[in-house]
Amino acid sequence: MTNPATTTPFAAGRFIKEIGRGKKGARSLSRDDARELYAAMLDGRVSDLEMGGLLLAMRIKGESVDEIAGFLDAAEASFSLLAAPAASHAPVVIPSYNGSRSLPNLTPLLALLLAREGVPVLMHGVLTDPGRVTSAEILRELGLPVAQSAANAAAAFAAGRPAFLPIEALAPKMARLLALRRILGVRNSTHTLVKILQPFSAPALRLTSYTHPEYFTMLSEYFAQCAPADRGDAFLMRGTEGETVANPKRANRIDWFHAGAAQVLVERQPPQETLPDLPDGSDAATTARWIEAALRGERPMPPAILEQVAHCREVAASLRV
Structure with a gap:
């Protein structure tokens, strides 16, 4: 059964409002908001128009530490982690x-x-x-x-x-x-x-x-x-x-x-x-x-x-x- 959370369109306007005010006026997202936003981007639930706005706004603003942490949380949850090989060293x-x-x-x-x-x-x-x-x-x-x-x-x-x-x-x-x-x-x-x-x-x-x-x-x-x-x-x-x-x-x-x-x-x-x-x-x-x-x-x-x-x-x- 398809999970509605991964298919429902995601309204990204409130995030664009925060990060899209230019380099001096923009505010950074919390780690939780960044994780939620990037998960929706990964799942394809963000419209093309909003996606372009998000990517360019973040490019101008630059990522904060909390934003990178939240994005990475969502990224690593989007694929199956690999099993570490049996060896004398960590990979x-x-x-x-x-x-x-x-x-x-x-x-x-x-x-x-x-x-x-x-x-x-x-x-x-x-x-x-x-x-x-x-x-x-x-x-x-x-x-x-x-x-x-x-x-x-x-x-x-x-x-x-x-x-x-x-x-x-x-x-x-x-x-x-x-x-x-x-x-x-x-x-x-x-x-x-x-x-x-x-x-x-x-x-x-x-x-x-x-x-x-x-x-x-x-x-x-x-x-x-x-x-x-x-x-x-x-x-x-x-x-x-x-x-x-x-x-x-x-x-x-x-x-x-x-x-x-x-x-x-x-x-x-x-x-x-x-x-x-x-x-x-x-x-x-x-x-x-x-x-x-x-x-x-x-x-x-x-x-x-x-x-x-x-x-x-x-x-x-x-x-x-």
């Missing part, structure tokens, strides 16, 4: 929604290095992005299949491989909102939410990134004040072209959030005088061949990525304990 979750334009996208290298250490790795993201090289494209060049279901992901974990779940397979309702960028031409709150998802039913380590300083402040407050402690930990860093992998040319600052407390694991470093031997980042096949050579020991591993792997391995092991 590491790596969102990959940006790809790269100039620097090589070495997110797959990070995932493969962690998997080689016995750490279950779930990557999720988009398959393609015009003008960018995505992790999914590189993984395909490496001969690693894209998972299409939770069962496929579990099989990859059992085989000691990282699993890549497209957002359409992981959280299809979120994928629909994410795709609205192609219509509106601008990002919406879902682009932030997919980068902080914790899709497992057990504790996991989330690798998250930001691109603008205001998001560092907002996400730091979220992980310190609102993220449930029983859902695991998070690493927060400035993205490398938006990806959650250490910059191979210089280490990014990494903040670790555990049980409401923050600790700086890695300090930001100045650019190296001698740049590492890196592939041309504009081609998935070239990046894949370089990653294979690095894994065989034929190319030097970027030290910043090795340091990131070591921190991930240590925290993932502590979460399992």
